[in-house]
Amino acid sequence: MSAAAAPDWLVQLRGRQGSPAAPARTATDPVNLPMIRRWCAAMGERNPAYLDEQAPLAPPAMLEVWTMRGFTPDGSGGAVARLTGIDEMDAAGFTAVVATNLSQEYVRYLHPGDLVTQQVTFVGVSDQKQTALGPGHFLDYRYEFTDQRGEVVGRMRFRILKYRPTQVAAAAPAAMKPPHPRPAITADSAFFWDGLNQRRLLIRRCGQCARLHHPPGPMCPVCHSQQWSVLEASGRGTVHSYVIVHQPQMPGFRYPLPVALVDLEEGVRLVANLSGVGPEQVRIGMPVEVEFNEVEPGYVLYAFHPRAGG
Ligand code: ZN
Numbered sequence: 001m002s003a004a005a006a007p008d009w010l011v012q013l014r015g016r017q018g019s020p021a022a023p024a025r026t027a028t029d030p031v032n033l034p035m036i037r038r039w040c041a042a043m044g045e046r047n048p049a050y051l052d053e054q055a056p057l058a059p060p061a062m063l064e065v066w067t068m069r070g071f072t073p074d075g076s077g078g079a080v081a082r083l084t085g086i087d088e089m090d091a092a093g094f095t096a097v098v099a100t101n102l103s104q105e106y107v108r109y110l111h112p113g114d115l116v117t118q119q120v121t122f123v124g125v126s127d128q129k130q131t132a133l134g135p136g137h138f139l140d141y142r143y144e145f146t147d148q149r150g151e152v153v154g155r156m157r158f159r160i161l162k163y164r165p166t167q168v169a170a171a172a173p174a175a176m177k178p179p180h181p182r183p184a185i186t187a188d189s190a191f192f193w194d195g196l197n198q199r200r201l202l203i204r205r206c207g208q209c210a211r212l213h214h215p216p217g218p219m220c221p222v223c224h225s226q227q228w229s230v231l232e233a234s235g236r237g238t239v240h241s242y243v244i245v246h247q248p249q250m251p252g253f254r255y256p257l258p259v260a261l262v263d264l265e266e267g268v269r270l271v272a273n274l275s276g277v278g279p280e281q282v283r284i285g286m287p288v289e290v291e292f293n294e295v296e297p298g299y300v301l302y303a304f305h306p307r308a309g310g
Helices: 008-012 032-042 086-091 190-197
Strands: 020-025 096-106 117-125 130-131 134-146 154-164 202-206 226-232 236-246 255-265 269-273 287-295 299-306
Touching: 008 086, 008 117, 086 134, 086 154, 134 255, 190 202, 190 226, 190 299, 269 299
Parallel strands: none
Antiparallel strands: 020 117, 096 154, 117 134, 130 134, 134 154, 202 226, 236 255, 236 287, 255 269, 287 299
């Protein structure tokens, strides 16, 4: 698309390049040890430099954590300032969003007591691109993080794609049906996928402690033995928990899509799509049974459907 053909909203948006994308925001709380501890626990970070009670450092990757809004209103007045470009793109029909790039630069370590402020600059908006998700525009933002003295402690570049979702799912004729995404098959999980192709649900059993485990990994998560055999499961189980997926929608699936944690009667738990049951009919504890579906020649996937009894 040439510049001359750009729609009005895009021309106006480009006029705001280089200006603030949102009001500056100062962290609700200063950098503090409890939040560092929670973050390290969540990330599995064990570097003692971050957890030293005498002189802890904040992990640099926490840069944006300090100024991030919480899940609940933070007393800042309720209204959320949306970044420049989001509302404009929504109004132009590019209603879906996906983050595509994020890079951070750390100028210095943050310590407890530092109070971080972020300022976001709207860098620009691309021409319309045709992407696998649908037509859209990339939006670029530059974040600058400063401390209580106004000195820069870090920077961040953030790029998102705002796009018009391509309608695929149920309405598409069979001939246009997009290919089902393929699993990542490793040396550890190949037996499982080979089993599905033979319409068998195979579970890995530890050769040392005999516990069943799934998904398959290089060793037993309990005793760390690398010896194993397989057990062919009966395919009967019950719904331990479930979610109904509405978004994001991937080509090759039908939505709303019930996805369950299924407890097999052998005593191991799997993630599985549910079939033959409406989203409103799924119940915790529902008895289910495996089924095998050849979604493409030579490519068999499993799902669970309700079964009678319990
Ligand atoms: Zn074991």
